[in-house]
Amino acid sequence: MSAKQKTGLAIFIVIVAGIAALGWYTFGSYRNSQQCGYCERPLQDRLRVVAEIDGKRRDVCCPQCAVSEARQEHKPVRLIGVRDYSTAKVIDPAQAYYVNDSRAIACTHPAMRMDDMKHTEPTAFDRCSPGAFAFAKKEDAEDFVAANGGQILRLEQLLAEASHD
Secondary structure, eight states: OOHHHHHHHHHHHHHHHHHHHHHHHHHSTTSOTTBOTTTOOBOOTTTOEEEEETTEEEEESOHHHHHHHHHHHTOOEEEEEEEOTTTOOEEOGGGOEEEESOSSOOOOOSOOOBOTTSOBOOOSOOTTOSOOEEESSHHHHHHHHHHHOOEEEOHHHHHHGGGOO
């Protein structure tokens, strides 16, 4: 085999390996199943949601993140399952009571944003804020609002936010 053929074969192998690695990352095994499918924040048992946008299901960190993604993509969102914030049990999204606009922070992220001069910048937008918390019982949602502020919404009201720009 000539040097030219060896070089061509090496380039071919590198290209095939690159395509395989991209497929591996894009379609599965490399992605962490403990991270939100939209913002990559850690999934918490009491907040996690299974959402579907444009026919693609993902585990999501909180209901608000799914609503934000749908708003940004201009596509309808469907919540498949939500967790009761009090017990972490999976509940029917249509039966849940959602607390939105509270002082409680649902999802956090470790990184602080800095400008070029290393000065901290205030957050202008956080896709998970204000956090939406799901509850199986209206009484639990009312107790949460009494402690943290916010308003109680039903599923239709929460999802209506996805269509607002």
